[in-house]
Structure formats: C-alpha cells, structure tokens
Amino acid sequence: MSSDHTSSCATDEKGNYLYTVIVLGASGDLAKKKTFPALFGLYKNKYLNPKTHIVGYARTKMDQATFEDHVTKYIKLKSEDDKAALKDFLKLCSYQDGQYDKDSDFQRLEQRLVQVEKESGATERLFYMALPPSVFIKVATCLKHNNYSKEIITRLIVEKPFGMDLESSRKLAKELGALFSEEEIYRIDHYLGKEMVKNMMILRFANVIFGSIWNRQSIDNVQITFKEKIGTQGRGGYFDEFGIIRDVMQNHLLQILTLVAMEPPVSLNSEDVRDEKVKVLRFIPPITREDILLGQYGKSEDGKEPGYLDDATVPKGSKTPTYAAATLFINNERWAGVPFVLKCGKALDQQKTEIRIQFKNVACGIFKSLSRNEIVIRVQPDEAVYVKMMNKEPGLGMKTIISDLDLSYSSRFNDSVIPEAYEALILDALNGDHSNFVRNDELDAAWKIFTPILKKIDQGEINPIPYAYGTRGPKGLTEFVAKHGYTRGEQEYVWPQHSAAAAAGKDQKAPSKN
Structure with a gap:
C-alpha cells in the first residue's frame, strides 16, 4: 500500500x-x-x-x-x-x-x-x-x-492489548492522545502484517471474477479460524487476565473480518483504507449470549498434556475461556443476514489460521451429493488460496467429485521469501504508512462489539465447556457452526497441500481434511 x-x-x-x-x-x-x-x-x-x-x-x-x-x-x-x-x-x-x-x-x-x-x-x-x-x-x-x-x-x-474493554481503551487512548498525535501513533496488530492478510485487498479488488459474488446473494457464511496446538505452557497466569477473546478474537480475527467485508476504498491511502474498515465495524451489533460458545481445555485424552487449570499460575476454579466461537452479523446492504463465525482456541488438534467463504447451495437439483463451493484463504501455515468446486469424475459415468483450483504459495512462489509480519509492519512504520495499523476510532468500534459479552464472561455468567487437549474444541461446536449455516457437505475432501517438494514427487506429510 x-x-x-x-x-x-x-x-x-x-x-x-x-x-x-x-x-x-x-x-x-x-x-x-x-x-x-x-x-x-x-x-x-x-x-x-x-x-x-x-x-x-x-x-x-x-x-x-x-x-x-x-x-x-x-x-x-x-x-x-x-x-x-x-x-x-x-x-x-x-x-x-x-x-x-x-x-x-x-x-x-x-x-x-x-x-x-x-x-x-x-x-x-x-x-x-x-x-x-x-x-x-x-x-x-x-x-x-x-x-x-x-x-x-x-x-x-x-x-496490544489496547485496553481490556471499551472504558479502559478510551482511557488509554485519551491519555496517549494527550501526549502524541494520532499521526504519530502506530497501534500494531501483527496479523495485519501477514502475507495472506495483506493480500486480501488484491484478491478482492483486483480480480473482477470475485466482484459480483462477494455479497449476501451468493455467500451463505464466512468462517475465520485460528487454531493453536499448544496450551498456555506455564504462562497461564498472564493469559488468565485476558482470555482467548481479548488475546485473539477482538483484534486479530476482527481485523481479518474487516478486510473480507469492507467496501472498496477510494484509494490505497491509509486513511481511505481505514475509513472503510471502521464503517464495517459500525454496522456490527454487540455479540449476544446466543451467538457465542466458550470452552476451556482439560488434560489430553492420553493424560500426557496438562489441562488449563493444572497450570500452577492459573487461579483455582478459573472460568477464563481458552476457546471461543462467536457469530457476528454485518447489518449493511452487502452482508445483511450472512453470519461471520470467528473461532479461536488453544490446545487444539492442529495449527492453522484460515478464512473459509462458503457459498449457497446450487438451486438446480439435477445432480445429487453436491457440496458447496468454497474459497479458502490459508493465512498460516502453508499459505494458499484455493477454490473448492464440483467436477465430473473421469470415466464413462456422470459422478461428481470435489476438486479445487489451488494457488499454494510453496509451489507457485517457491523462490520467493515471505517476510515475517513484524518485518512488514516495522517497515511500514518507518515509511510512515498507517494502512496496516489500528486507528483510534477503529479500536473504539471494535470494543463496542465485544465489551457487553466480555462483562458477562468476567462476571462468571457463562461457563466454558471443557474439551480435551489436542481435540477440535468443546462439545457442541459442530452444532454451533451448523446453526449458522455452515455445512461440511456429503463428499469427503482432502486439500492436497501442494509444495515444491510435492511437485518434485517427494514424500510429504499427510494432508489435513478441510
């Protein structure tokens, strides 16, 4: 930018x-x-x-x-x-x-x-x-x-963290603003420096093929997922002050959501870009109790990995969530009625961050066992963009199978070095570019969405559901995402996870199911 x-x-x-x-x-x-x-x-x-x-x-x-x-x-x-x-x-x-x-x-x-x-x-x-x-x-x-x-x-x-809630964020902003101008302040969210997140605006606004389908008429739901395999690893006392929503969802995942949902900015000028992101946030009402699912990890099923409450630095009986799934709605012309499901957690089955845009069902009923089209943007690891689509299975019949159009960076750009997020953002700051930093009014709008539900969580009104270390998350997760429209489809699909080594015919790790 x-x-x-x-x-x-x-x-x-x-x-x-x-x-x-x-x-x-x-x-x-x-x-x-x-x-x-x-x-x-x-x-x-x-x-x-x-x-x-x-x-x-x-x-x-x-x-x-x-x-x-x-x-x-x-x-x-x-x-x-x-x-x-x-x-x-x-x-x-x-x-x-x-x-x-x-x-x-x-x-x-x-x-x-x-x-x-x-x-x-x-x-x-x-x-x-x-x-x-x-x-x-x-x-x-x-x-x-x-x-x-x-x-x-x-x-x-x-x-970050830029405060703990709306009130503390405003206090911090007021005190910091009394010392330095907004032009001098760069609030860093390192996810905005990741290659695939920075690529979002190019994908959306430089490709005419996506323009007419990027709306509620074509898209059924959007899933933004952050998974970590590790737990708190002895730093539970620090984590307990914040919880997974403040640590990941209110900042990293919400920033990704704004880039997925924003309107085209007037220019790549940082203020034009951030204006559009703020507009998205202002259309999102506060999260309700019915639209959130919380979890807290316990011991692994084999007993080898300790649970969150086994960490000596965590207060006894803590109800701090280590997993959260929340559904947000953007009440504007483009997105009204489309659920954006944000999911994040620690001690899960795999390490990944991805955006999964699932389209509506095909209206025509002449084929059976169809799965929905999806655009998947893999932020980390194994950066990729792939489109899941239906295809005819080779042969004499008319059987349908799921295939993909796959842009895996490791094979397409195997000679390129993807910079670390902090490198990209420090360079932006040195060049005076605010585009990938959080503006004060953007932060204020984000806290308005999360503060009411965070108060309920802090007061112990919502009990997290236990889940075993190394699993997908708490019981009820499948039903939660299904309630908001997401379907896995009737056919099995395995993302090939192409890489330079795979292209050369070398053995690779087993691909994950997506």
Whole structure:
C-alpha cells in the first residue's frame, strides 16, 4: 500500500530514510523473539538504512555482550552471508538500562540518542514499545518530556492489548492522545502484517471474477479460524487476565473480518483504507449470549498434556475461556443476514489460521451429493488460496467429485521469501504508512462489539465447556457452526497441500481434511 509519508526527512545516497530505532522493553520476550529478529531481517535484506542505530532500553542491567546474546537468541542464520550480516547488524545495536518512570534515566537516553544521531545524521525516531500495558503511559509521558522534539519526526509503535474493554481503551487512548498525535501513533496488530492478510485487498479488488459474488446473494457464511496446538505452557497466569477473546478474537480475527467485508476504498491511502474498515465495524451489533460458545481445555485424552487449570499460575476454579466461537452479523446492504463465525482456541488438534467463504447451495437439483463451493484463504501455515468446486469424475459415468483450483504459495512462489509480519509492519512504520495499523476510532468500534459479552464472561455468567487437549474444541461446536449455516457437505475432501517438494514427487506429510 502507498505511504502517506511526505516529510522532508534526511535520506542517504540511495534515498533511504535516516532514523534511529529505540526498542523499549528490550530485555523482554517480545523484543528478543519478534522485534530484534524483524529488525535484522530488514537490515539483511537492505530495507534498513545501514547508518541506522538501534538502541535497546529496559530496566534489566546488561553489558554489551549480554545484550548482543539476548538480541541474537532467536535470529535464524541460514548462510555464511547471514552470519556476516549479523556481525555488522550488531555494530548498530547498543543498550542502556533505566527505569520506566524516571525522567533522569530518559534524559540519559536522550544524550545517547543525540550522540548517535550526530554520527548518522538521522532526523527520525521510531520508539517501539515492547512493554506491558501497565507502563505504556508512564513511558510515553517520559518520552514526551525528555525525548521529543519538533525538529525530529517521531513515531511510536504500541503493542496490544489496547485496553481490556471499551472504558479502559478510551482511557488509554485519551491519555496517549494527550501526549502524541494520532499521526504519530502506530497501534500494531501483527496479523495485519501477514502475507495472506495483506493480500486480501488484491484478491478482492483486483480480480473482477470475485466482484459480483462477494455479497449476501451468493455467500451463505464466512468462517475465520485460528487454531493453536499448544496450551498456555506455564504462562497461564498472564493469559488468565485476558482470555482467548481479548488475546485473539477482538483484534486479530476482527481485523481479518474487516478486510473480507469492507467496501472498496477510494484509494490505497491509509486513511481511505481505514475509513472503510471502521464503517464495517459500525454496522456490527454487540455479540449476544446466543451467538457465542466458550470452552476451556482439560488434560489430553492420553493424560500426557496438562489441562488449563493444572497450570500452577492459573487461579483455582478459573472460568477464563481458552476457546471461543462467536457469530457476528454485518447489518449493511452487502452482508445483511450472512453470519461471520470467528473461532479461536488453544490446545487444539492442529495449527492453522484460515478464512473459509462458503457459498449457497446450487438451486438446480439435477445432480445429487453436491457440496458447496468454497474459497479458502490459508493465512498460516502453508499459505494458499484455493477454490473448492464440483467436477465430473473421469470415466464413462456422470459422478461428481470435489476438486479445487489451488494457488499454494510453496509451489507457485517457491523462490520467493515471505517476510515475517513484524518485518512488514516495522517497515511500514518507518515509511510512515498507517494502512496496516489500528486507528483510534477503529479500536473504539471494535470494543463496542465485544465489551457487553466480555462483562458477562468476567462476571462468571457463562461457563466454558471443557474439551480435551489436542481435540477440535468443546462439545457442541459442530452444532454451533451448523446453526449458522455452515455445512461440511456429503463428499469427503482432502486439500492436497501442494509444495515444491510435492511437485518434485517427494514424500510429504499427510494432508489435513478441510
């Protein structure tokens, strides 16, 4: 998408912007697992200006050697060239410890920034807040008082969660908005950086074949699914504060829904794109009790994997859901009456995220045992777009079978490298492009949909249904999706999961049923 950035920033001889990146919370898990690997990926692929300096800031005391070990822990090196690039990348990185609420510590940080910017000539600063929400405002306040200048373009990346409900989100937005302008704030939802999510607008608005069928006249229901095979793995205490709806559904899955359902924007300008997403959210009424199914995982059927309540960090008797299915309706001309079923959970039977658009039944009854057409957009793993369609089985008869038109990225684009989501989004922020970040009014509209049902869940009014670790989810799930129109069809179908190796005739893992 095009950038909105038109500032007169300093650039190098190749036209790359000159900036300083400050990672706040540099000693934490998010920084070492996502932020620093993403920055290295951008540097290695020459998207990061070679004069860029990266300053880590956190409360933990570390010397440079310890910091470099922390930075490189989750960086995967695939070649000798990668090793050489990492060596040069580390020369750009430095660390400073300090508290999150002391002006004096941020003044020391400012001295460091002035020094490195004098050497590099940088005129932009990107502050990445890889921090817990409890310190967002404290840190933002210190940054504004000690590290902000009108002469330097400043951008602030803020990680979710953006509040716990509508009230807390508005409070956070008000306090953050008093310090930084909306143009300076980048609320990151890493799912918006995933290749297949970013591809949604191209699929929808650059292909005339989809235009006339993308509506309630042709589509029966839409399923957006997020599955994780792992449980909370000792981090249940942290997860228990939020639950699966706040962790995944209210942000990741709802963002995907807006891209599936939005009208064509006037342009690829970030505000035009986000305007259309907000319009979709405003047409969605709050979720009702009848349109939600909750679950909580217990021990695996073989007893090897512990249940959620077996985690010592989880409060005894917790009713926090680890699985949720919710049906949303968009009451506008295009989508009225079409259920959008969002499903997400931990400790399930497989790992995947996908969008499944199921079309209405064929009106003509001359053929028997027909299954519905579907467009399936596989977000991860094994990125793909495939269309399920009916075909004649080869032979002398007229028997119908399910076949597909399959665009599997691993076979079609086997020479291409799909960037990590954080790489894509950090690059967008560096370029001043807000398109794939969450705007304040978008966040407000999203919380209006979920806050009423979250209050009921928080008050213990809805008991989650137990399900075994490693299964599809709670009892009643099949009936829940069927109630909202989804049918599996009478014929068995197995997605081939094409890959470069499969095309070469090599053995592959067994395909999953879809």
